[in-house]
Amino acid sequence: MRLAFVLPRFAPGVLGGAEYHARQLAGRLIGRGHDVTVLTTCAIDHYTWKNALAPGPDVVDGIPVRRYPVTVIRDRSLVARLQTAIDAGFTIPAAHQEEWVRNTGHSAPLLDAIADTADRVDALVFSPYLFASTVLGARVRPDRSLIQPLLHDEAYARFACVQAALRGAAGLLWISSGEREVAERLIPGLPPGRLVGAGIDLPAAPVDPKVERHRLGLEGTVVSYAGRREGAKNFPLVAEAVTAANLGWGRQVTLAAMGAGPAVLPPQARPFVRDLGRVDDAVKLGVFAGSTAVVNLSVVESFSYVVMEAWSVGTPVIVHADCEVTRRHCRESGGGLWVRDVEEAVEAMLLLGGHPSLRARLGAAGRRHVKRQMSWEATLDRFESAVAELLPPRGLARA
């Protein structure tokens, strides 16, 4: 197959679940002999959308890339005003929704490149759903466009222009059944889609749960968190539950918090939180393996690599009942529990901490789920089938 991935940013050092997923997928498809190119902007920073990289061809991790300059300079004042209204829960007018999207790295040359490329590939694959490269890009040749939305329940998923882009695409590629469920609830009249999932590499060798516990001096019930330590990801609720377990229940529970930036918390929480900062993958998996549970109480997830990584080392998870995606992961695998508030979170932590056999059974179920359904080989098989079914190959000659 010949494929063009269209992404808002694609460069070494660009962090984020969507970018990580696209890089893994594109690289592994090339490994299977497919002809893959990434069309993207010259931007790295998704706040400023400044053209930080040179336009033209490039190669990132062995993946051919063509960059195009962002041509709409971000109107900070306008975006700040719109963002205030969006964050306050207001529905902004459709014209302003379109303006908001145009301020997320819109590149006119990128749209021209999409038009030029559409007839030379089997599919244009856009991701994630809310940026100009997808919303405006998928309009160029909707008949050749597949969107991998990576969507969750948030204001942008209700924008008229975003919904029109999703409805107009030739097909949709879902990363989780929970994502599809949310999208179908929010957006009627979606085109056909296929559940593709995502891949997780199981550790090559078993991860010793004692190593990081011993090195970090972690004792008793330890729950771990990895990701952005901010309100949007419900990190304060995790820390609140751990503090409550210690101060209100009189039980020793430690939170091992990993992620970029400082974990800003009330003073009461500090004795119970080990801020490990940014750690490499080996340390993260070691801490996960040594934890009673990995806690992710975010309600805005389209997949959650953290949940899969926890299961890859046999550790159960505690997720939020209001997150359809992670709750569904737990229900399908049997690898985790879901909670609604502090009291339930504390009880779940203490339940797993006090019942090692239950913890082991949940962790093993999660690991089996990852092994069976989240391998890259299975994911690539599903991706190839989905593209072939949604956009039958056109027998294009290789360039």
Place this chain on the structure above:
Amino acid sequence: MSEQALPRTDGAPPAGDTEPPPPDVEAIVGELQTEVLRKRAAGAYPADLLERLHTEFHPDEGLEPPEVRVLVESARPLRSDRPVVGGTIVFGKRVVRRLLAWYVAPIAQDQTRFNLAILRELRALEERVARLEERRPPEPEKGTRPRAHR
């Protein structure tokens, strides 16, 4: 779009192999929720501590009534942290503020009028909901404490 879960395409156990069934997490979560409801109804949880922690960990939630912020003040306090040129900077700011007052002050007044109008409507709606709730028959006590954690 008929499939409900990812098809087993890799790593599935061969036919005949047995493996333990996954834990019934629905049942475990159900028991956990029931236990929390029971303890909450029995007053087994430290309610004061939980309320205090909730305020500390979620400072943006429900601190002040909107009336506190309804009046928009166009004239901000003037200050500068610069040690030497601070006085000159404050004087400059004062001049700019005075020059722009004719433009900024009406905007602030318009916003205040809008805030007041919205707040009046909101309070009227609140009273109407309260009246409607009074007319409804009481629901059985469930022992739950509504609190949004998002």
